Amino acid sequence: MIKVANIFFCPPASKITLNFFEQCYVILHMKNTFKVIGLAVALTSFTYACDCGCKAKKEAGSEEKAPVTATAVANEVVVKGDDTMKFDVTEIEVKAGEPTKIIFKNVGALPKVAMGHNLVILKPGSDVAKFGMGAASAAATEYIPEDEALKSMIVANTKVLGPGEEDTIEVTLEAGEYPFLCSFPGHFAMMKGTITVK
Numbered sequence: 001m002i003k004v005a006n007i008f009f010c011p012p013a014s015k016i017t018l019n020f021f022e023q024c025y026v027i028l029h030m031k032n033t034f035k036v037i038g039l040a041v042a043l044t045s046f047t048y049a050c051d052c053g054c055k056a057k058k059e060a061g062s063e064e065k066a067p068v069t070a071t072a073v074a075n076e077v078v079v080k081g082d083d084t085m086k087f088d089v090t091e092i093e094v095k096a097g098e099p100t101k102i103i104f105k106n107v108g109a110l111p112k113v114a115m116g117h118n119l120v121i122l123k124p125g126s127d128v129a130k131f132g133m134g135a136a137s138a139a140a141t142e143y144i145p146e147d148e149a150l151k152s153m154i155v156a157n158t159k160v161l162g163p164g165e166e167d168t169i170e171v172t173l174e175a176g177e178y179p180f181l182c183s184f185p186g187h188f189a190m191m192k193g194t195i196t197v198k
């Protein structure tokens with residue numbers, strides 16, 4: 001019975017474990033007919049408890065997608081992009097009128113042609129989707145559009161980075177909410193954020 005208990009042991013269900021042992025003890029002292037039924041009930045209830053415990057744990061662990069805020073310390077912020085098409089920081093706060101460094105790193109491993117990233121800061125109020133769609137076709141200029149209307153939205157941008165590369169933007173911004181995005185084709189829906197300057 002100890003062997004059976006070891007096989008089905010599940011840490012989150014420690015309370016149920018006692019119950020299981022009790023049931024096993026009863027089963028040991030049962031006649032053959034009841035032994036089978038008892039074992040089935042014990043295993044079913046234990047498996048159920050295990051399942052619930054593990055599931056609850058899994059669900060609790062998946063609550064991690066809240067926006068991440070980085071407040072510029074010494075006017076320097078590091079933002080990372082990865083192979084899952086995400087910026088690790090989507091909300092940045094910096095002080096108005098002070099030189100700020102935004103260091104962008106591609107921490108992914110996929111080749112640049114498939115999963116390149118850049119970080120483009122747009123003027124407050126810019127239409128991110130319009131810019132993103134326009135930029136997607138500007139492969140010749142590393143996804144920085146030549147169209148004047150789109151180009152005039154840009155405050156600053158990094159180059160497109162391959163795996164392990166980094167680039168730094170140095171800007172002094174006036175107060176406002178500046179959208180930023182990755183303009184590599186198809187990325188801006190996932191890779192965007194806001195720089196709040198105040």
Ligand SMILES: [Cu+2]
Binds near residue numbers: 081085115118184191
């Ligand atoms: Cu990207």
